Amino acid sequence: MSDQAAKNLIKVQAEDFSIGELYDRLKSNDASSGAVVTFTGIVREHVETQMQEMFLEHYPGMTERALEQIVEQARQRWQLGNVVVIHRIGRLSLNDNIVFVGVASGHRVNAFAAAQFIMDYLKKDAPFWKKEINAQSEAWVEQKSSDLDAANQW
Known part of the structure; x- marks a missing residue:
């Protein structure tokens, strides 16, 4: 395992x-980092679909490799310390945590940019499938063009 890969979770x-534990992991054993940026995605209410829950599936093995590749691309663009990407699967309720992206870096500009890059590419390239569930129905969600546009900005 490379030194960079050892800094990834x-x-x-x-x-x-x-x-809190993930934030502490970002800071651990890395005195060279002067900035930590985190993003936490949570299940939110969709008034138009009256979503009450969501169900997330993934392609085991392939999904983790896709996330590793995204983090590696970020490391090629910016000097980064510890990086944490956690994504949940299964049945989730409103206000549940879905995803955590955290980046430590020597400078805030790199940390902000890398965290946004990772999240934008996760939405575009990681093989996750999302189903919205309400009292009457269930529906798989199509990938949004806005997510593709965000990744294409890079």
Whole structure:
């Protein structure tokens, strides 16, 4: 395992995560980082679909490799310290955590840019499938053109 790969924590899991513990992981053993930027995505209400829950599936093995490749692309663009990407799968309720992206870097500009890059490419390239569930129906969600546009900005 390379030194850079050792600074990565990438997981796909059904269990919730502790934002505080993940933040501490970003800071650990890395005195060269002067900035930590995190993003946490949560299940939000969609008034138009009356979504009450969401169900997330993934392609085991392929999904983790896709996330590793995205983080590696970020490392090629910016000097980064520890990087954490956690994505949940399974049935999630409103206000549940879905995804955590955290980046440590020597400078805030790199940390902000890398965190946004990772999230934009995760939405575009990571093989996750999302189903919205309400009291009457269930529907798989199509990839949004806005997500593709965000990744194409890079």
